[in-house]
Amino acid sequence: MNVNNSLYRWTENWLRHLYPFLILGTALLAAGPLGAQVSKEVFLKTEISVKGPYVTLGDLFMNVDDELADESVARAPAPGKRIAFTPRHIASFARVHQLTWRNSGRQARIIVRRDSKIVKTDDILPVLKEALADEGPHPTMDVVFNDPQMQIHVPENAEIDLSVRDLTFNPANGVFNGRVAISSGTDQVRFYPVGGRAYPTRRVPVLSGYAERGTLLEEVGLEWKDVRISRLSQNTITELDDLAGMEARRHLTPGQMIRESDIQKPIMVQKGAALTIHYEAPGLSLSVQGKAMENGSKGDVIRVVNTRSNKSIEARVTGPSTVAAPRSMILTAIR
Secondary structure (H helix, E strand, C coil), X not given: CHHHHHHHHHHHHHHHHHHHHHHHHHHHHHHCCCCCCCCEECCECCCEEECCCEEEHHHHECCCCHHHHCCEEEECCCCCCEEEECHHHHHHHHHHCCEEXXXXXXXXXXXXXXXXXXXXXXXXXXXXXXXXXXXXXXXXXXXXXXXXXXXXXXXXXXXXXXXXXXXEECCCCCEEEEEEEEECCCCCEEEEEEEEEEEEEEEEEEECCCECCCCEHXXXXXXXXXXXXXXXXCCXXXXXXXXXXXXXXXXXXXXXXXXXXXXXXXXXXXXXXXXEXXXXXXXXXXXXXXXXXXXXXXXXXXXXXXXXXXXXXXXXXXXXXXXXXXXXXXXXXXX
């Protein structure tokens, strides 16, 4: 019994001295090998896009610390393009920076896209037209690109400076070729081929709305439109003054080129309608009733019949349902 008590006390005393070392050993085992750092787990973004020339940890992962977010891990694709990484690549990017990434989604490829600003033909057109005006005899051109859907991708945050270089233009057939120079805020200038046809144009007045027969054009509204010179006919109206006071002779549509045969002066005397014939002579003024034998606008000379004498004469239209007869016809009015 004494032996057992002595053994119990010895064991209790030994465990009391060993306990701190057991606690320390447990902590070391939990922390890993001596000197190793704790690796933080990170999670891949669902959609990955980059703005700059390099792919960073912040581009790839959602929960990267601020001091690591800007660390570059790979060169980015060209603006508007994309690149594919394998899970092995992504894991190595993380491991180099003491991060852990697990491919829990079993992804075979991780796609990274480079954001871009798109330069289209509409952006190139003003600069190109200015350059063509310097090359040809016509100040305005209708430009048709060989590739109307042309798109040039530049860095999204770039300040774009456009110019046209090495331009050639054949006025005989309108063919042009050259290079578009695009500077995107760096010392590097990139060149892109551009070509097509340029057609000389002339600005002509057109209707801004629909005009039915007999409608005054000024009531509908007029505007200017650049039209290819090759599409103009000899009787196309090119001056706004030629449309003053005119009405539509037929149905006209918005933007339609207006020909001389499409318009007329407003009809003030209708064929077959009653009218008043005025005779003027020194010291004498006489008005009689008559009938129009044809339509007439102001200033037109038309045939009318004096219903009193039943004689046909020529008279000038002076207003609505009113004509003026020559002095030589005054005797006809009183006989």
